[in-house]
Amino acid sequence: MFQSFDLPDDRAASADRLARLRKAMAQAGVDGFAAPRADAHQGENVAPRDERLAWLTGFTGSAGLCLALAHRAAVFVDGRYTLQAREQVDGAAFEVLGLADPGPEAWLSQALHAGAVLGLDPMLHTTAGVEKLSAAAAKAGASVKLLDANLIDAVWSDQPPPPCSAIRPYPEALAGRSAAVKRDAMGSAVAAAGAEAAVLTLPDSIAWLLNVRGDDVARMPAPLAFATLGADGAVTLYTDPDKLDGVALAHLGPDVTTAPPEALGSGLDALAGKAVLVDRRSAPAWVGRRLEAAGARVVWARDPCILAKATKTQAELDGARAAHRRDAAAMAAFLRWLDEAGAAEKPLTEIAVVKALEDFRAGAGDLRDISFDTICGAGPHGAVVHYRVSRATDRALVPGELVLVDSGGQYLDGTTDVTRTVAFGPPAPEAEARRLFTLVLKGMIAISTARFPENTTGRELDPLARAALWRAGHDYDHGTGHGVGAYLGVHEGPQSLSRRGEEPLKAGMILSNEPGCYLEGRFGIRIENLLVVEPATLVEGAARPTMGFETLTLAPVDRRLIDPALLTPEERSWLDAYHARVLAEIGPLVDAPTRAWLEGACAPLER
Incomplete structure (x- = not known):
């Protein structure tokens, strides 16, 4: 369940691995190869087995791409991983660049020579992704070639085997709808899109549709599988038969046919002559090309399960609230423990903090896993947005410094994600840290209290979280919030609060609210709560309905880091009310010492 601190250190081996890949490229007749941090399901x-990017480059972040050419190679990462990539990647073998600036497409158009061929594994790139790389290659007078085999697999001698965990039924009482009801509704959605069938490639869509869960991938409780869904609601599930026991098969029922993964190709061939829905943004390019080769007509449209999965049922929302209360009790015990350790100047390291928090969560009840590898960044490590501690980087907590802890749990009834930045022990935090912490808090409160018309997108709300930081000349290079699943992915689309958040927010969607500020080499600050979109109480005289947010997360914000003078009366009132709610709902769930500590942590701000 818990995370390992023995991260692979492949930096020293990456130059040799790159040389072996280049030899395989030459044998395959291509001049370059694209290695994304992805599997066939784009998870x-x-x-x-699918950690090809980490094996090749040493970079272990959750998003990235390597473009390896005969004489140049580059690793592209987003703003969350800039510092991490610099530390993990051999700069003599790979350039480390941003996914947005200059971006892989711009780099390719300059780096490829006329007539060059870039090799792609069509199972690891979406149709949309292939089109972008093809357009970039064309600018250089080059082209792309879809390969029959992955070139990294050909040179990775000790590549792990595919996972094969059991598929488990998920209780209808927690899902809120039966799998049969969902299949019928999604079949109707397929028909409404002008198709007779759909190919589902996202494990969480399949898990949601069939009310099942699995453990093929850490932190994501969905089995790796493909499926086809007919307009009549019938499903064929392509997965390893060893994952399915009698209980799972009985749960799936007679309208779900099962087949091994290697039968997917022939299953797509059998759709010849039919209109088949495929999501160009998530399905492997191989799927669309196989269908077209078989004579099917591909209908490019969004996976029909995406939006239905994102708008939670009442049962899922009730489960999320229950999971967050248990998680909050664990967080309160943890924060008290950390506070007392700082007051006593007890020697602690980042790994010790992570282990302690995992132990507190394990006692919460119904915990199945952590929802992602816990981030504990002490001092300057807090400025590494998605820092992951290892034995090689483990740092002692120093009194007077900030500690950023971002963590979550996968409970049977819900998924949590909470970040708190705290002051560790005396002396008091520096004035600059308190000022920036308060500006981040203002952004978090601005989102929490936002009221907005129906059909407002996350992109339109994102600036509210940044406004106070912008006025002070600061910003952060990540989205303000991501969608969250119901005992599924801690990062779930299509909803988000970000510059790219184009999906209208609908009642029942769960999102994170996590503005931050990061000063490289000094400290990082992030405060994160999860929210549920809900209809807002109508204001007297309102001309149209409005939406707002319910806060799910219940954990105190470190009052020692707040400069009350920078908060408006309305912001102070919101925070005091939030802390009063934390104490009222979580106080009865914790032991007497934690309750006493919580009373102090949740006291009203001094005016």
């Missing part, structure tokens, strides 16, 4: 979390 954020991948099985060890």
Whole structure:
């Protein structure tokens, strides 16, 4: 369940591995190869077998791409991983660049020579992704070639086997709808899109549709599988038969046919002559090309399960609230423990903090896993947005410094994600840290209290979280919030609060609210709560309905890091009310010492 601190250190081996890949490229007749951090399902979390980017470059983040050419190679990462990539990647073998600036497409258009061929594994790139790389290659007078085999697999001698965990039924009482009801509804959605069938490639869509869960990939409780869904609601599930016991088969029922993964190709061939829905943004390019080769007509449209999965049922929302209360009790015990350790100046390291928090969560009840590898960044490590501690980087907590802890749990009834930045022990935090912490808090409160018309997108709300930081000349290079699943992915689309958040927010969607501020080499600050979109109480005289947010997360914000003078009366009132709610709902769930500590942590701000 818990995370390992023995991260692979492949930096020293990466130059040799790159040389072996280049030899395989020459044998395959291509001049370059694209290695994304992805599997055939485009998941954020991948099985060890699919950690090709980490094996090749040493970079272990959850998003990235390597473009390896005969004489140049580059690793592209987003703003969350800039510092991490610099530390993990051999700069003599790979350039480390941003996914947005200059971006892989711009780099390719300059780096490829006329007539060059870039090799792609069509199972690891979406149709949309292939089109972008093809357009970039064309600018250089080059082209792309879809390969029959992955070139890294050909040179990775000790590559792990595919995962094969059991598929488990998920209780209808927690899902809120039966799998049969969902299949019928999604079949109707397929028909409404003008198709006779759909190919589902996202494990969480399949898990949601069939009310099942699995453990093929750490932190994501969905089995790796493909499926086809007919307009009549019938499903064929392509997965390893060893994952299915009698209980799972009985749960799936007679309208779900099962087949091994290697039968997917022939299953797509059998759709010849039919209109088949495929999501160009998530399905492997191989799927669309196989269908077209078989004579099917591909209908490019969004996976029909995406939006239905994101708008939670009442049962899922009730489960999320229950999971967050248990998680909050664990967080209160943890924060008290950390506070007392700082007051006593007890020697602690980041790994010790992570282990302690995992132990507190394990006692919460119904915990199945952590929802992602816990981030504990002490001092300057807090400025590494997605820092992951290892034995090689483990740092002692120093009194007077900030500690950023971002963590969550996968409970049977819900998924949690909470970040708190705290002051560790005396002396008091520096004035600059308190000022920036308060500006981040203002952004978090601005989102929490936002009221907005129906059909407002996350992109339109994102600036509210940044406004106070912008006025002070600061910003952060990540989205303000991501969608969250119901005992599924901690990062779930299509909803988000970000510059790219184009999906209208609908009642029942769960999102994170996590503005931050990061000063490289000094400290990092992030405060995160999870929210549920809900209809807001109508204001007297309102001309149209409005939406708002319910806060799910219940954990105190470190009052020692707040400069009350920078908060408006309304912001102070919101925070005091939030802390009063934390104490009222979580106080009865914890032991007497933690209750006493919580009373102090949740006291009203001094005016």
